[in-house]
Amino acid sequence: MSNFILGIDLGTTSVKAVLLAAGCRTVAAGHSEPTAADLSDDSGIKAKEQDPGAIINAVNRCLAQLPGDKLQHVSRVGLTGQMHGVLFWKANSGCDWSNVNYFTPRDTSQLVTWQDGRCSSDFLSSLPKPESHLGVSTGFGCATIFWYMKHRPQFLDDFSVAGTIQDYVVSMLCGLDSCVMTPQNAASWGFFNTASSQWNENILKAAGFPVRLLPRCVPPGALVGQTHSDWHGIPAGTPVGAALGDFQCSVYSCMSSPADAVLNISTSAQLTFAMPGDFTPPNSPQLESSISYFPYFDSSYLAVAASLNGGNALATFVETLTAWTKELGVEPKDSCLYEKLIGSALNQESSDLMVSPTILGERHAPLCLGQVTNISASNLSLGHVFRALCRGVVSNVASMMPVEHLQRAGVRRLVGSGSALARNEVLRQEVERAFPLQVVYGQNADSAVGVAMALCDRL
Numbered sequence: 001m002s003n004f005i006l007g008i009d010l011g012t013t014s015v016k017a018v019l020l021a022a023g024c025r026t027v028a029a030g031h032s033e034p035t036a037a038d039l040s041d042d043s044g045i046k047a048k049e050q051d052p053g054a055i056i057n058a059v060n061r062c063l064a065q066l067p068g069d070k071l072q073h074v075s076r077v078g079l080t081g082q083m084h085g086v087l088f089w090k091a092n093s094g095c096d097w098s099n100v101n102y103f104t105p106r107d108t109s110q111l112v113t114w115q116d117g118r119c120s121s122d123f124l125s126s127l128p129k130p131e132s133h134l135g136v137s138t139g140f141g142c143a144t145i146f147w148y149m150k151h152r153p154q155f156l157d158d159f160s161v162a163g164t165i166q167d168y169v170v171s172m173l174c175g176l177d178s179c180v181m182t183p184q185n186a187a188s189w190g191f192f193n194t195a196s197s198q199w200n201e202n203i204l205k206a207a208g209f210p211v212r213l214l215p216r217c218v219p220p221g222a223l224v225g226q227t228h229s230d231w232h233g234i235p236a237g238t239p240v241g242a243a244l245g246d247f248q249c250s251v252y253s254c255m256s257s258p259a260d261a262v263l264n265i266s267t268s269a270q271l272t273f274a275m276p277g278d279f280t281p282p283n284s285p286q287l288e289s290s291i292s293y294f295p296y297f298d299s300s301y302l303a304v305a306a307s308l309n310g311g312n313a314l315a316t317f318v319e320t321l322t323a324w325t326k327e328l329g330v331e332p333k334d335s336c337l338y339e340k341l342i343g344s345a346l347n348q349e350s351s352d353l354m355v356s357p358t359i360l361g362e363r364h365a366p367l368c369l370g371q372v373t374n375i376s377a378s379n380l381s382l383g384h385v386f387r388a389l390c391r392g393v394v395s396n397v398a399s400m401m402p403v404e405h406l407q408r409a410g411v412r413r414l415v416g417s418g419s420a421l422a423r424n425e426v427l428r429q430e431v432e433r434a435f436p437l438q439v440v441y442g443q444n445a446d447s448a449v450g451v452a453m454a455l456c457d458r459l
């Protein structure tokens with residue numbers, strides 16, 4: 001039996017796991033499980049948190065579905081997942097292995113995710129200026145830690161380690177008493193200089209920030225350690241890579257030429273292309289710009305329009321419909337609703353209803369919330385509304401990085417990735433209408449495949 005590489009994506013909505021066979025381009029098996037729902041927020045601070053226990057349960061369910069005869073021949077484990085977020089744990093007691101075959105979290109905080117809104121614009125303005133080309137937005141790890149410093153300082157005293165959810169899993173698998181992070185994820189926390197690959201420690205220390213919580217940085221593709229226990233049949237001693245960013249991994253899974261742009265629509269949405277190898281980002285944040293530059297591999301960068309409003313806008317509409325119908329005494333299933341909405345919109349070729357889906361605002365325009373305009377008595381059918389909503393999601397991310405910008409950068413083809421795109425023909429139709437480019441959809445184009453490919457290519 002040949003060796004396999006296990007890739008796991010801890011996404012905001014679902015966990016995906018794949019086994020990549022030798023040659024790194026064949027997906028031997030894959031599975032996905034819904035992850036944790038957002039915890040209800042009765043604090044009034046627009047918190048968006050997820051329970052690490054529910055996330056790791058989804059990981060355990062996902063791996064339990066993979067073929068055991070392949071799991072025992074895994075030669076590398078790669079983790080990726082939702083960026084920007086932060087969870088805290090206690091060194092050496094962050095998880096419980098009493099189930100022998102897998103671990104469950106212990107002594108951790110909740111995961112404060114990239115969708116968290118507790119850091120107001122005023123609060124962010126009160127923070128020191130970062131020495132980085134990337135600004136700091138609400139939901140970014142360092143901003144969240146500054147928030148806890150100001151509003152709940154004792155909370156931080158209970159913990160000795162912090163990282164993204166994917167960094168946490170790497171630490172638990174390798175039995176680390178600290179956290180190791182790649183620049184792909186460190187850049188998503190803020191106060192990280194990607195040119196020097198260092199935290200803005202002096203700036204943070206001067207502001208009283210608990211720098212003891214900052215992870216140690218290693219290059220993407222680095223191995224952090226080895227699994228210290230058998231895990232779902234994967235033998236102890238299996239090398240584990242430092243965790244990568246889901247955005248970069250979705251690109252790595254399907255970008256095959258510098259002339260490719262990638263449109264990933266998952267919970268969020270990203271439109272991106274690779275910058276030339278000699279590109280260096282500006283010295284300071286371009287806060288009003290809808291385009292940012294995120295570290296990729298080998299000191300290269302991706303230009304990205306990172307929208308906060310992707311599949312989550314569609315999910316919010318489905319959840320709202322479910323709530324309305326429950327109030328009316330009916331209990332539809334979400335999956336049934338998606339099928340009906342997609343079906344209705346496929347029968348509605350076009351609509352003059354206009355939907356701007358930015359219910360979370362955008363990082364470059366946080367106050368620009370969602371809108372529905374041009375409503376008439378004849379364009380409020382489910383087909384009209386869902387068609388207009390899908391077009392709105394695509395138009396919004398396209399407005400953040402117009403096709404002219406792509407063409408000036410030499411882009412000739414658009415590759416689609418992410419479950420929201422893979423599962424929604426209306427969304428794909430709107431992509432093909434919005435972009436006068438060749439549009440293809442990557443086979444197995446998602447972050448779990450991308451992290452496994454990245455590890456494989458760096459064997």
Ligand SMILES: Nc1ncnc2c1ncn2[C@@H]1O[C@H](COP(=O)(O)OP(=O)(O)O)[C@@H](O)[C@H]1O
Nearest residue numbers: 011012013014266267311312314338419420423
């Ligand atoms: N049954 C479904 N049919 C079509 N789209 C769906 C369905 N279920 C979820 N989605 C869409 O998929 C999105 C989640 O995509 P996913 O790739 O799982 O996200 P992530 O990688 O961020 O966890 C949801 O936001 C929703 O818009």
Ligand SMILES: O=C(CO)[C@@H](O)[C@H](O)[C@H](O)[C@H](O)COP(=O)(O)O
Nearest residue numbers: 011012082083247266267268270306
């Ligand atoms: O694209 C960027 C980079 O800022 C971020 O938006 C980031 O990739 C994503 O929003 C988060 O990682 C969440 O991703 P996902 O759960 O939607 O796959």
